[in-house]
Amino acid sequence: MYSAEQLKEIYLNYLERNPFTKAPTNLFEPVDYIMRLGGKRIRPILVLMAYNLFEKEVQQALPIANAIEIFHNFSLVHDDIMDEAPLRRGKPTVHHKYDTNTGILSGDVMLIYAYKNIAAIQDRTLVPDLIDIFNEVAEAVCVGQQYDMDFETSVAVTIPAYLKMIEDKTAQLLVGALKMGAVLAKTSAENVYNLGEFGRNIGIAFQLQDDFLDTFGDPVKFGKRVGGDIVQNKKTYLVLKTLEVANEQDQAELRRLMDSYPEDEAAKIERVKALFTQNRVPSMTEDLMKSFQAKAMSHLDNVTTQDVRKQALLDLASLLLARKT
Amino acid sequence: MYSAEQLKEIYLNYLERNPFTKAPTNLFEPVDYIMRLGGKRIRPILVLMAYNLFEKEVQQALPIANAIEIFHNFSLVHDDIMDEAPLRRGKPTVHHKYDTNTGILSGDVMLIYAYKNIAAIQDRTLVPDLIDIFNEVAEAVCVGQQYDMDFETSVAVTIPAYLKMIEDKTAQLLVGALKMGAVLAKTSAENVYNLGEFGRNIGIAFQLQDDFLDTFGDPVKFGKRVGGDIVQNKKTYLVLKTLEVANEQDQAELRRLMDSYPEDEAAKIERVKALFTQNRVPSMTEDLMKSFQAKAMSHLDNVTTQDVRKQALLDLASLLLARKT
Numbered sequence: 001m002y003s004a005e006q007l008k009e010i011y012l013n014y015l016e017r018n019p020f021t022k023a024p025t026n027l028f029e030p031v032d033y034i035m036r037l038g039g040k041r042i043r044p045i046l047v048l049m050a051y052n053l054f055e056k057e058v059q060q061a062l063p064i065a066n067a068i069e070i071f072h073n074f075s076l077v078h079d080d081i082m083d084e085a086p087l088r089r090g091k092p093t094v095h096h097k098y099d100t101n102t103g104i105l106s107g108d109v110m111l112i113y114a115y116k117n118i119a120a121i122q123d124r125t126l127v128p129d130l131i132d133i134f135n136e137v138a139e140a141v142c143v144g145q146q147y148d149m150d151f152e153t154s155v156a157v158t159i160p161a162y163l164k165m166i167e168d169k170t171a172q173l174l175v176g177a178l179k180m181g182a183v184l185a186k187t188s189a190e191n192v193y194n195l196g197e198f199g200r201n202i203g204i205a206f207q208l209q210d211d212f213l214d215t216f217g218d219p220v221k222f223g224k225r226v227g228g229d230i231v232q233n234k235k236t237y238l239v240l241k242t243l244e245v246a247n248e249q250d251q252a253e254l255r256r257l258m259d260s261y262p263e264d265e266a267a268k269i270e271r272v273k274a275l276f277t278q279n280r281v282p283s284m285t286e287d288l289m290k291s292f293q294a295k296a297m298s299h300l301d302n303v304t305t306q307d308v309r310k311q312a313l314l315d316l317a318s319l320l321l322a323r324k325t
Numbered sequence: 326m327y328s329a330e331q332l333k334e335i336y337l338n339y340l341e342r343n344p345f346t347k348a349p350t351n352l353f354e355p356v357d358y359i360m361r362l363g364g365k366r367i368r369p370i371l372v373l374m375a376y377n378l379f380e381k382e383v384q385q386a387l388p389i390a391n392a393i394e395i396f397h398n399f400s401l402v403h404d405d406i407m408d409e410a411p412l413r414r415g416k417p418t419v420h421h422k423y424d425t426n427t428g429i430l431s432g433d434v435m436l437i438y439a440y441k442n443i444a445a446i447q448d449r450t451l452v453p454d455l456i457d458i459f460n461e462v463a464e465a466v467c468v469g470q471q472y473d474m475d476f477e478t479s480v481a482v483t484i485p486a487y488l489k490m491i492e493d494k495t496a497q498l499l500v501g502a503l504k505m506g507a508v509l510a511k512t513s514a515e516n517v518y519n520l521g522e523f524g525r526n527i528g529i530a531f532q533l534q535d536d537f538l539d540t541f542g543d544p545v546k547f548g549k550r551v552g553g554d555i556v557q558n559k560k561t562y563l564v565l566k567t568l569e570v571a572n573e574q575d576q577a578e579l580r581r582l583m584d585s586y587p588e589d590e591a592a593k594i595e596r597v598k599a600l601f602t603q604n605r606v607p608s609m610t611e612d613l614m615k616s617f618q619a620k621a622m623s624h625l626d627n628v629t630t631q632d633v634r635k636q637a638l639l640d641l642a643s644l645l646l647a648r649k650t
Contacts, residue, residue, distance in 0.1 A: 027471040078433060082426040101407040101474065104429060108403060109467040111436055116460045119453060127453040128444060135441045142434040146352040149426065 001309050002058065004316045007048040008041050011069070014062045020113075030094045030106040031113070034073045037089050042320070043177045044069040049313050050181025050195055053305045060122055061184050064130065067117035068177045071134075074110035075141055075173075077103050082149065111138075121184065130180050137176030144169025157235050159244065163204060171203025187305075194299045198313075201296035206320050208289040211236040213324055215273060216282060221324040227269035233258045237285055238276050246279045293321060326634050327383065329641045332373040333366050336394070339387045345438075355419045355431040356438070359398045362414050367645065368502045369394040374638050375506025375520055378630045385447055386509050389455065392442035393502045396459075399435035400466055400498075402428050407474065436463075446509065455505050462501030469494025482560050484569065488529065496528025512630075519624045523638075526621035531645050533614040536561040538649055540598060541607060546649040552594035558583045562610055563601050571604045618646060 002010070020032040044065035051061035079085075080093040081103045087093060095103030118130050147165040151157045178195040214229045215238060229236050239258065243251055254275050262268050276282060296317065300310060327335070345357040369390035376386035404410075405418040406428045412418060420428030443455050472490040476482045503524040507517040539554045540563060554561050564583065568576055579600050587593050601607060621642065625635060 024468060024471045024475060026475055027468060078429055081429060104403055104407060105467055105471060105474075108433075108436065109464060111433065112460060112463045112467065115440060115456060116464070119456050119460060124453045125450075127456065128449045131440060131444050131452065131456065135437060135444060138437045139434060139441070142430055142437065143349060143352060146349045146430060149430075150349060150351055 001312060002048070002052055003312055004045055004049070004319070007045045007052070007058065007312075010058060011041055011044045011048065011062065011065050014066065015069075018066065026098075026102065027106055027109055030077075030098050030102050031110055033097065034077055034088075034094050034106075034110075035070070037073075037091055039089060041069065042316070043072050043173055045316065046174060046177035046199065046313075047181040049316065050178040051185045052312070053182070053195075053303065053309050054185035054187045054191075061181055063117045063120040064180050064184055065177075067114045067134070068173065068180070070110050070117060071114040071138060071141075072173060074107050074114065075145070077107040077110065079145060081107075082145070114138075118180075123184075126184060126186075129183055133176055133179050133183065137172045140168040140172040144172070151235050154235075157240060159237070159240050162235070162237060162240055166207040167200065167204055170207045171200045174199035174203040191303050191305070194302045197299040198296045198303070201292045201299065202317050202320065205289045205292035205296065208237055208285060208292070209321055211238055212282065212285050212289070215269075215276065217324050227265070227273075230269045230272045231261075231265050233261075237288070238281055241281045241284055242276055242279050245281070245284070246275065250275055250279060289321070293317075326637060327373070327377055328637055329370050329374070329644070332370045332377070332383065332637075335383060336366055336369045336373065336387065336390050339391065340394075343391065351423075351427065352431055352434055355402075355423050355427050356435055358422065359402055359413075359419050359431075359435075360395070362398075362416055364414060366394065367641070368397050368498055370641065371499060371502035371524065371638075372506040374641065375503040376510045377637070378507070378520075378628065378634050379510035379512045379516075386506055388442045388445040389505050389509055390502075392439045392459070393498065393505070395435050395442060396439040396463060396466075397498060399432050399439065400470070402432040402435065404470060406432075407470070439463075443505075448509075451509060451511075454508055458501055458504050458508065462497045465493040465497040469497070476560050479560075482565060484562070484565050487560065487562060487565055491532040492525065492529055495532045496525045499524035499528040516628050516630075519627045522624040523621045523628070526617045526624065527642050527645065530614045530617035530621065533562055533610060533617070534646055536563055537607065537610050537614070540594075540601065542649050552590070552598075555594050555597045556586075556590050558586075562613070563606055566606045566609055567601055567604050570606070570609070571600065575600050575604060614646070618642075 015035065020028040020035065022028045047065040047068050048058045048061050051064075052058050055061075076088060077094045080088055081095045081100055085093050086096050091097075093103070094106060098106075114134070115131070118134060119127055121127065121130070144165050144167070147161070148169055151162070151165065175196045176199075178199040179192050182192040182195045211229065213226075214224070214236070215227060217224075217226055219226045235258075239254065242254055246254065254272065257268055257272055257275075260268065300313065303310065340360065345353040345360065347353045372390040372393050373383045373386050376389075377383050380386075401413060402419045405413055406420045406425055410418050411421050416422075418428070419431060423431075439459070440456070443459060444452055446452065446455070469490050469492070472486070473494055476487070476490065500521045503520040504517050507520045536554065538551075539549070539561070540552060542549075542551055544551045560583075564579065567579055571579065579597065582593055582597055582600075585593065625638065628635065
């Protein structure tokens, strides 16, 4: 059984052996650029881990791991255009380094390459089922991105709608990674289902944690500037929960702050944090996160393979949900 | 055996029964808008015709026809953003009616729906081969669009490179439509190949004809303003051939005109037309077009089915390549 570190190494070697160096350069060089930009490679690792739960070697699963990572990077390239983001992993985004048209078209060809990689597996009888899972996940990611954009201008975002949005935008691709790895290993439908649910719940917990850390994290451990969501008036779980549980005065103040772009961002961040804290929303967020985490673990428990084989997945989940405060 | 008219009707009924009316509205309404915008529906008709060469009824082929039409419209939505086109079929383009972000994301979900439709066929054992054909075609369309954009700023576009570009950008999707229809009908690999080559050669001939008519067509019969390519300094076959065969003086004049955006567009159009004509490029273009047309016909001849079944395809090809001058 391989560790996350080993699987990352195996995937990166595969990526190195399968570069995007075709012509036309203006189409494929940006693909190569974003694919080499680094990142934790969580999603391809999850594909390999799910496969490795049932199979000793993971070579067969590498095209699927690659499909999932290419899709993830495709979605980053197009999202970065939509969000007008200049930087990704500390480097220029594709549409900033090249231009918007390049971002659109190179992104499109990446989505096609995700499907090409799925079709490249050895046992082709599995292709239809893998394509079905992937189609569902890919559509959900688009739906999640649309709701995320819709929420920016929507006055009344409900908590269930928010949770559905992060499930679609973030968790579904983890679901897809795990289910596709499991299907490729030809395990039982029940194992495929439980691994998918493990991914769904870990994914939602991870995004809630990310919301929490954006405000309450240690900037060094979190690796990002803290308070960014507050500055941008993002309707995170912290905001929506505060608007639900706070008294009218606090609600009104939070709404006022969330309509403002003051020069003194630090003061705004402090005030919003105080509103979260005095309404005990941080601990409510942690409780909710933990309930998703517990659900994830119970689904992993139900996966029928030797317990020792589950260790790598458990380690990765712990790493993803580490507190960093 | 169905005529083109009948197959169009069958496809439009199917489209009517399968609208894009899901939530979120901001994602799917633009898809529904572009899919209903009309057009000749050549590509889905080609899928159904290829299938109908070997099978009496065409219902089984409708998801593939839809996949091809959705993909075609996806490529229009993204190309219109890249080309900054305000109008498509006389109506606002998606990114003009909505916005650029909508054009990007609704386009993305359309590409995913093309794959969903392929996976929706009844005999799922055919999915892997159909996905392979589709992946190749979809990549070629992106490659063709990239070269088309590259050629705008490239000083030396060769005729072979130009022909490859129109093959990728325009002809390949006709190849895909015909091959996928044929594969679905489980005909021989040779028939699949010959139908593909028929589509490739018809597609190239059609694009050469389109280049020719943009300059020499009857505006009423052609349905577009004439001379648009000249005004935009597009490096069409007419231009590239003139630069190849003309004397130095004519070449220099054409190059000069192709670097200019004069106020008097009509005078420029007349002068460029004169340069084409005095170098006998119109007849050379027609000859080349006819050679592709002849190649297409010989491939159709080689398809083994009753000759009477080929009539609808022949009629459609004649319609596509009608002179309109």
